[in-house]
Amino acid sequence: MDLDHAxxxxxxxxxxRGTGTSGYRxxxxxxxxxxxxxxxxxxxxxxxxxxxxxxxNPEDLLVxxxxxxxxxxYLHAATRAGVVVEEYTDEAIGTMRQEGDGGRxxxxxxxxxxxxxxxxxxxxxxxHAEAARMCFIAASxxxxxxxxxxxxxxx
Numbered sequence: 001m002d003l004d005h006a007x008x009x010x011x012x013x014x015x016x017r018g019t020g021t022s023g024y025r026x027x028x029x030x031x032x033x034x035x036x037x038x039x040x041x042x043x044x045x046x047x048x049x050x051x052x053x054x055x056x057n058p059e060d061l062l063v064x065x066x067x068x069x070x071x072x073x074y075l076h077a078a079t080r081a082g083v084v085v086e087e088y089t090d091e092a093i094g095t096m097r098q099e100g101d102g103g104r105x106x107x108x109x110x111x112x113x114x115x116x117x118x119x120x121x122x123x124x125x126x127x128h129a130e131a132a133r134m135c136f137i138a139a140s141x142x143x144x145x146x147x148x149x150x151x152x153x154x155x
Contacts (some may be wrong), residue, residue, distance in 0.1 A: 004091055007035075008036070009033055009035055010033070010034040010035075011033055011034075012032045014031060014032060015029055015030045018122035023060075025050065028044075029045035029051040029052065030042070031044065031055075041056060042055045043055050043058070043061070044056075044057055046058075046059055046060075048051050049115075058095060060107075062105065062108075063108055066135070066141070067090045069135040069138060070112065070131050070132065071090065073130075073134040073135045074131035075088070075133075076131075077134065078124065078127055078128040081119065081123055081124075083118065083123060084116055084117045084118035086154055087113075087114070088112060088113070088115075089113045091111045092109065092110045092111065093108070094107070094109075104143070105141070105143045106143055107146060108144075108145045108146070109146045109147075109148060110146070110147050111149070111150075111152075112149040113149075114151045115151075115152050115153075116151060116154065117151075117153070117154040121151050124151045125149060125151045127148045128149045129147075130147065132147060
């Protein structure tokens with residue numbers, strides 16, 4: 001069964017310093033991202049592109065989306081397989097190559113650290129491959145998303 005899901009995000013630019021985009025350094029990159037019924041997210045460009053380092057940038061959001069999608073897919077796979085996950089953390093890193101005025105991500109590496117209290121540790125480790133196949137976001141990008149998981153068993 002195929003289902004379409006729609007996601008609506010409102011983006012408001014807050015960077016007009018009085019002269020709009022009269023020059024490359026004359027405007028701020030601050031934005032507010034809004035989704036109905038959720039807290040606003042303060043965003044900007046990356047600092048390397050004259051953004052505000054205290055706000056989320058599109059590159060952060062892309063890596064975070066891949067990490068969270070994998071986490072949620074993994075938890076689902078673990079539940080179905082009878083693996084009880086007690087803790088899950090990730091230190092994901094994305095690599096973007098700037099090419100002139102553009103650029104692209106060349107890869108994202110997810111480093112899930114999973115602690116289980118029940119189930120086969122080898123199965124728990126192998127479920128990352130299943131989670132990778134299930135993740136909608138990873139299936140939507142045109143660069144590799146690699147996984148370097150570590151699974152431990154709670155004593």
